[in-house]
Amino acid sequence: MWRSDKVKKGIERSPHRALLRACGLSDEDFDKPLIGIANSYIDIIPGHVHLREFVKPIKDEVRKAGGVPIEFNVIGVDDGIAMGHYGMHYSLPSRELIADSIETVVEAHQLDALICIPNCDKIVPGMLMATARLNIPTIFISGGPMLAGEVNGKKVDLISVFEGIGQLKAGKIDEGQLKVIEEHACPTCGSCSGMFTANSMNCITEVLGLGLPGNGTIPAVDPRRELLARAAARQIMELLKRDIKPRDILTIEAFDNAFAVDIAMGGSSNTILHLLAIANEAGISYPLSRINEISRRTPNICKISPSSEYHIQDLDAVGGIPSLLKELIRGGYLPHPDAMTVSLKTHKEIAEEAPDADGSVIRRVEDPYSKEGGIAILFGNLAPEGSVVKTAGVDPNMLTFRGRAICFDSEEEAIEGILGGKVKPGHVVVIRYEGPKGGPGMREMLSPTSAIMGMGLGDKVALITDGRFSGGTRGACVGHISPEAAAGGPIGVVKDGDEILIDIPNRKIELLISQEELKRRLENFVPKTKEVKSSWLRRYIRFVTSASKGAILEA
Structure with missing residues (x-):
C-alpha cells in the first residue's frame, strides 16, 4: 500500500522492523505511511534557531492524521555570517549538498512523503531541487521572516x-x-526582514504551488506561523492520499508564475539562479529569454527593503502573496491563474479570498513603480549567455549608464579599492573570477555593493560581476555575467579605462571596443587559476555549469 512497505512488510523485513522498533515504532506504525520531515535546524542561522521547537507541532499533527513522522536534519550556511571571507565559497555549493542529502535519506529509507522546513538562502532552493528530483508528495512550511528593528x-x-x-x-x-x-537590526529569530534571497524564495514557494498561503510572509514570532505549520502537516496526508506529487504542480506554467511574481515584487536576483536549477530538476528547460518576455509585460508593483522602507511584515499585514496575486490577476499579469497548488486550490481561488491591494505596500497595476518588472536579463558582448540585474533597486538615473572600467580580480580587492577611495564617480566596478568555477562557489557581493551605497556613490557608480549579489543588494549592479572569466568569458579581458555601456531598458550590456579588438583579446586570453585546497570545492569546480544554467552540477 505504501512505498515504505518495502522496508517494513514481510518476513524478509524482520531485521528492518527490529531496527525501526529501536527508533520507537510499534506494530501499529508498520501499517502507516512514513512521513519524512527535513528540518534545517542549526544554531548559527537566525532563521533556523527556533526550528527545533517549531517542528514539534508538525510531528504532532502528522501523528494525529495517521502518519509516522520521521525527522532528519540538513546542513545550512548563513550567507550573512559567511560573507566577505573564505567561508562564502561554500554557500552556493551547499545547495547541492542539501539536495543530495535529502534524496539520500528519502530513497535509502523509502519514505512515503516529505515535509520540508527551510528558511534561509540556499536551504530553500536546495530543498526545492530535492523535491523536484524525488517527486513524492511534498509540502513546504518555512520558519518565517524576522521582524525589522x-x-x-x-x-x-x-x-x-x-x-x-x-x-x-x-x-x-x-x-x-x-x-x-x-x-x-536583527531583533528576532527568522529569515532577515527584507525581500532578500530567503524571503524571496519562501514567497516564491507559495507561487510555485508547494507552500500554503502565508508561507512566505507570516513572521516567525507570530502565533499564526504555528497554525500554518499544523495545517501543512495535515495537508501532506491529503496530498499523499490523492497521490499529488511535485511534478504535477511544478510545470513550466508554474515557473512562469513564479518569475512573474518575482519580477512584480522585485525579488532577489538569486531567484533566477535557483529557479533555473529547480526547473532543471523538474525536467524543464527554461531559457533566460523567456524571463525577459515576462519582465517586459509585468509591472513592478511591490518594493520591499532594500528597495524601499517596507519590510516583509508590512507585506504580510496587507494580505501577503495572495493579495499580490490578486492584483496581478486583476490586471491580467499572472500568466496562469488556474495553476494548482498544494492547498488543492488554484491561485485564482486563493486570491479571491485575499484583501485587495492596499495601494501602498502593494500598488495598483494602474500606478506601478515601473511598467516593466523589477528584474531584467541583459545580453551583449560582455555577457553573450546573459546577466541579471535587480532593476527594482536601481536609481532611475542609472538605468542607462556609460562609464570607465576599474577592474578587480576578487571581492577582497574590490572592497579594498572601494573603501580605499580608488573608485570614483563615473566608474564601472568590474569584479571577476567570482563565478561558479572561478570563485569557486559564486560568492555574493553584498559587502562591495553596500560600501558603494554607504559612501554615497550609488547614483554615480555601477558594478558588474560574474559572481552574484545578496538579495539585500541595491544599486546599478549586474551579476551572473556568463560565461564567467574562469571559463574564458569576455569579462576576463576587460581593461582598466575601457568604456562599458549598461542599458537596462534595452536589456544590453556592452564593452565598447571594436569586434576585432575583442576577438584579439579573447584569442590571447588565458584565464587565471586559483589554488583550491578543499577536495569538495575542487569537485565542485569540475562539475559546476554556468550561472545561465542555474550553476547546476553536471552528472
Whole structure:
C-alpha cells in the first residue's frame, strides 16, 4: 500500500522492523505511511534557531492524521555570517549538498512523503531541487521572516548594518552609531526582514504551488506561523492520499508564475539562479529569454527593503502573496491563474479570498513603480549567455549608464579599492573570477555593493560581476555575467579605462571596443587559476555549469 512497505512488510523485513522498533515504532506504525520531515535546524542561522521547537507541532499533527513522522536534519550556511571571507565559497555549493542529502535519506529509507522546513538562502532552493528530483508528495512550511528593528523611529535591518560600514568610512556616522544599528537590526529569530534571497524564495514557494498561503510572509514570532505549520502537516496526508506529487504542480506554467511574481515584487536576483536549477530538476528547460518576455509585460508593483522602507511584515499585514496575486490577476499579469497548488486550490481561488491591494505596500497595476518588472536579463558582448540585474533597486538615473572600467580580480580587492577611495564617480566596478568555477562557489557581493551605497556613490557608480549579489543588494549592479572569466568569458579581458555601456531598458550590456579588438583579446586570453585546497570545492569546480544554467552540477 505504501512505498515504505518495502522496508517494513514481510518476513524478509524482520531485521528492518527490529531496527525501526529501536527508533520507537510499534506494530501499529508498520501499517502507516512514513512521513519524512527535513528540518534545517542549526544554531548559527537566525532563521533556523527556533526550528527545533517549531517542528514539534508538525510531528504532532502528522501523528494525529495517521502518519509516522520521521525527522532528519540538513546542513545550512548563513550567507550573512559567511560573507566577505573564505567561508562564502561554500554557500552556493551547499545547495547541492542539501539536495543530495535529502534524496539520500528519502530513497535509502523509502519514505512515503516529505515535509520540508527551510528558511534561509540556499536551504530553500536546495530543498526545492530535492523535491523536484524525488517527486513524492511534498509540502513546504518555512520558519518565517524576522521582524525589522528600529533605531530613532526608523526601521533597520541587516542591510542597514552593511551600509553602515560605508557610512562610517565616509564619515557620515561614528562607531557608536554603527554599534547601535548592529544591536537593533536583527531583533528576532527568522529569515532577515527584507525581500532578500530567503524571503524571496519562501514567497516564491507559495507561487510555485508547494507552500500554503502565508508561507512566505507570516513572521516567525507570530502565533499564526504555528497554525500554518499544523495545517501543512495535515495537508501532506491529503496530498499523499490523492497521490499529488511535485511534478504535477511544478510545470513550466508554474515557473512562469513564479518569475512573474518575482519580477512584480522585485525579488532577489538569486531567484533566477535557483529557479533555473529547480526547473532543471523538474525536467524543464527554461531559457533566460523567456524571463525577459515576462519582465517586459509585468509591472513592478511591490518594493520591499532594500528597495524601499517596507519590510516583509508590512507585506504580510496587507494580505501577503495572495493579495499580490490578486492584483496581478486583476490586471491580467499572472500568466496562469488556474495553476494548482498544494492547498488543492488554484491561485485564482486563493486570491479571491485575499484583501485587495492596499495601494501602498502593494500598488495598483494602474500606478506601478515601473511598467516593466523589477528584474531584467541583459545580453551583449560582455555577457553573450546573459546577466541579471535587480532593476527594482536601481536609481532611475542609472538605468542607462556609460562609464570607465576599474577592474578587480576578487571581492577582497574590490572592497579594498572601494573603501580605499580608488573608485570614483563615473566608474564601472568590474569584479571577476567570482563565478561558479572561478570563485569557486559564486560568492555574493553584498559587502562591495553596500560600501558603494554607504559612501554615497550609488547614483554615480555601477558594478558588474560574474559572481552574484545578496538579495539585500541595491544599486546599478549586474551579476551572473556568463560565461564567467574562469571559463574564458569576455569579462576576463576587460581593461582598466575601457568604456562599458549598461542599458537596462534595452536589456544590453556592452564593452565598447571594436569586434576585432575583442576577438584579439579573447584569442590571447588565458584565464587565471586559483589554488583550491578543499577536495569538495575542487569537485565542485569540475562539475559546476554556468550561472545561465542555474550553476547546476553536471552528472
